[in-house]
Amino acid sequence: MRQILAAAVLLLSGVLYAQQGSLPMPAPRPKQYVTFQADPQELKTGKREVVELRFRVADGYHVNSHTPKSELLIPTALKLEDAAGVKVSSAEYPAGKLYSFSFNPSEKLDVYTSDFIVKLPVVAQAGAHMVTGTLHYQACDNAACYPPRNLPVRIAVTAK
Amino acid sequence: MRRALILGVMVVGIALLLWAGWHNLRERKLAMQKARENQVVLIPDKAGAAEGEDDLAPKMRGKKAPNFTLTNLDGKKVSLADYKGRPVLINFWATWCGPCKVEMPWFEQLRNQYASQGFEILGLADDADAGKDAISKVAQKSGVTYPILLTDADGKVQQSYGGLDVLPMSFYVDRNGVIVEQTAGLGSKDMIEANIKKTIASGTETGVGGL
Numbered sequence: 001m002r003q004i005l006a007a008a009v010l011l012l013s014g015v016l017y018a019q020q021g022s023l024p025m026p027a028p029r030p031k032q033y034v035t036f037q038a039d040p041q042e043l044k045t046g047k048r049e050v051v052e053l054r055f056r057v058a059d060g061y062h063v064n065s066h067t068p069k070s071e072l073l074i075p076t077a078l079k080l081e082d083a084a085g086v087k088v089s090s091a092e093y094p095a096g097k098l099y100s101f102s103f104n105p106s107e108k109l110d111v112y113t114s115d116f117i118v119k120l121p122v123v124a125q126a127g128a129h130m131v132t133g134t135l136h137y138q139a140c141d142n143a144a145c146y147p148p149r150n151l152p153v154r155i156a157v158t159a160k
Numbered sequence: 161m162r163r164a165l166i167l168g169v170m171v172v173g174i175a176l177l178l179w180a181g182w183h184n185l186r187e188r189k190l191a192m193q194k195a196r197e198n199q200v201v202l203i204p205d206k207a208g209a210a211e212g213e214d215d216l217a218p219k220m221r222g223k224k225a226p227n228f229t230l231t232n233l234d235g236k237k238v239s240l241a242d243y244k245g246r247p248v249l250i251n252f253w254a255t256w257c258g259p260c261k262v263e264m265p266w267f268e269q270l271r272n273q274y275a276s277q278g279f280e281i282l283g284l285a286d287d288a289d290a291g292k293d294a295i296s297k298v299a300q301k302s303g304v305t306y307p308i309l310l311t312d313a314d315g316k317v318q319q320s321y322g323g324l325d326v327l328p329m330s331f332y333v334d335r336n337g338v339i340v341e342q343t344a345g346l347g348s349k350d351m352i353e354a355n356i357k358k359t360i361a362s363g364t365e366t367g368v369g370g371l
Contacts, residue, residue: 072255101258144326144345145257
């Protein structure tokens, strides 16, 4: 009887393993290492207001800040196109965080990771407007770097 | 009689569990296969590739190394074909790539170590926006004396090597012009040396086929 029970337990554990069996799904490599949260902006007509643009760096990656510590590094920079009815001043970038690759702890980089906010002073005329542009950035992970990319940015602005 | 009954119930129960487990696994496999197919169809990344495709997969391994002719830092034309019959490491790097700059002194040392066996390294700067001076400065700072070649802004060479979405990227080309190994990202010095040894050992001295 004991032998039967032991066999049953073994078979049962095999079944449970099969049910929980891991079928690994490779983690997709993002097309963009930074994403933009496009929040619609409601502003007061003709008044200077600061719009906050929220960006997120994909987990496991970092991008250079707007003021990296070496001239060879590519800064994160927002380039906006002129939009009728909206006057945009120079973007204000957050300070970066100090970061070192594990293989080179002596070199300190200045980077953005996870979420970062770029502030944009804006004066808008009454009505709905669309400000478009690109965020230029260059990402790395802990062992490799990825060519510079441009992230399209569209900011819907409504002034009342 | 009672024992036989219990045994029978257990056998039936186990059989049902086994069937349920197998059925569950099969369903999951089918669902995953379908999800993968949808991923390819719905999220096209670029020509010939899909979002989620592993950029680090050694796509060029076993293929003939595409020839190229580029300008070195002295302004002279250099072709891969110039190294026909020799084992060559082609390393794509950039001035803005920290991991790339870690490898370069190792490459220099290993190049000297295996020079007697014909081994050479070509460093291809995948650096469209950096000037020649910046590239030269980084190469000098790294202590590199092997040829540094400037890739064209159109990226044709990079495309011929499968499109480089990650740096550093290295291709180990044997005497016959065949890529015996392809690596992406920073590896260990031991791994690089092992690949160099493999490249030198591969192919024949006569360079059958050429580049």
